[in-house]
Amino acid sequence: MGKEGAVMVLAAVGGQSSYDAFWWLCLVIVVCLFIAAIWLIYRLGKLPGEIAQGRGHPQVAAITVCGWLGLLLPPLWPIALIWAFLIPAGRELMPPPDLAGLQEALKTTSARIADIERQLAKGGMP
Incomplete structure (x- = not known):
């Protein structure tokens, strides 16, 4: 048996071929x-x-x-x-469930912004 024959036998016994990694890559991609x-x-x-x-x-x-x-x-x-x-005929969309909370947060934020603007108009730091 020549050198090439021994290499082919070892490759067959080990079960490794040049396409094994490619096959696993394709399997991962398909999954x-x-x-x-x-x-x-x-x-x-x-x-x-x-x-x-x-x-x-x-x-x-x-x-x-x-x-x-x-x-x-x-x-x-x-x-x-x-x-x-x-929108169904004769009906309006219901407001989001937390509309009251959003309106309250908007009032609070608006009041804070107005307070900061007043302090800046006086020349002081907020």
């Missing part, structure tokens, strides 16, 4: 793409419901269900997305 596709489907399914809830839509539950069903029946998903942005 990552699979996980990214599952995550994207999940995000798309819940997107109409999140938009409707963020806008205070009175039919949040129905829009959420329509968004998830839109993954099985694709024409429903754009309908759910458009529905999340529409």
